[in-house]
Amino acid sequence: MSEKNSKAQEMHKVELIIGQILRIGVVVSAIVIALGIILMLVQGTGGYPNGVEPNSFQAIFAGVIALKPYAVMMLGLFLLILTPTLRVVVSIYAFAVEKDHLYVWITTVVLIILIIASIIGYLGH
Numbered sequence: 001m002s003e004k005n006s007k008a009q010e011m012h013k014v015e016l017i018i019g020q021i022l023r024i025g026v027v028v029s030a031i032v033i034a035l036g037i038i039l040m041l042v043q044g045t046g047g048y049p050n051g052v053e054p055n056s057f058q059a060i061f062a063g064v065i066a067l068k069p070y071a072v073m074m075l076g077l078f079l080l081i082l083t084p085t086l087r088v089v090v091s092i093y094a095f096a097v098e099k100d101h102l103y104v105w106i107t108t109v110v111l112i113i114l115i116i117a118s119i120i121g122y123l124g125h
Contacts (some may be wrong), residue, residue, distance in 0.1 A: 003044065007021050007097070007098065008098055011097065011098060014070075014090065014093065014094040014097065015094070017090060018091065018094070021083065021086055021087055021090060022084075022087055022093075025080070025082070025083025025086065026080065026083060026086075027080065028079055029076045029077070029083065030076070030080075031076075031077040032073075032075055032076035032079060033072075033073050033076030033077065033080075034076075034077060034092050035071030035072055035076075036069045036070070036072030036074075036075075037069070037073065039068075039069035039072055040070070042075075043069060045069070046062060046068070046070035047066070047067075047068025047069050047070050047071060048063075048068065048070055051070035053070060053074075054068075054070065054071045054074055056122075057078075059071070059076045060075055061075075062080065064078060074078060081118075085111070085114050085118075088110055088111045088114060089111060091107050092104055092107045092108055092111065095107055106114055113121060113124060116119035
């Protein structure tokens with residue numbers, strides 16, 4: 001009974017961590033997007049000429065360092081997209097703790113699909 005109780009406590013902790021990851025991810029991305037909007041209002045421009053946008057990680061991070069509003073907003077959107085992916089990673093750990101090997105494999109396949117889809121989306125821009 002003690003092992004079952006400790007496993008339940010561990011799962012409860014993991015569920016709390018997953019909830020915190022989702023909340024923190026959404027809040028941080030919203031703050032970053034809001035900062036981008038504020039920068040745009042202050043600067044009066046998105047930081048790029050019409051029709052030009054940062055479309056690579058390097059361009060986004062360079063734009064963020066240069067305080068270009070559109071790049072800051074793109075970073076916020078990237079963080080928002082990354083949040084559920086991080087949740088999948090934590091879920092793999094949670095299922096491993098439960099020793100639920102079927103769900104570890106299923107969730108790992110979901111993570112691989114997410115990564116492949118992200119790469120395809122990035123390369124297909």
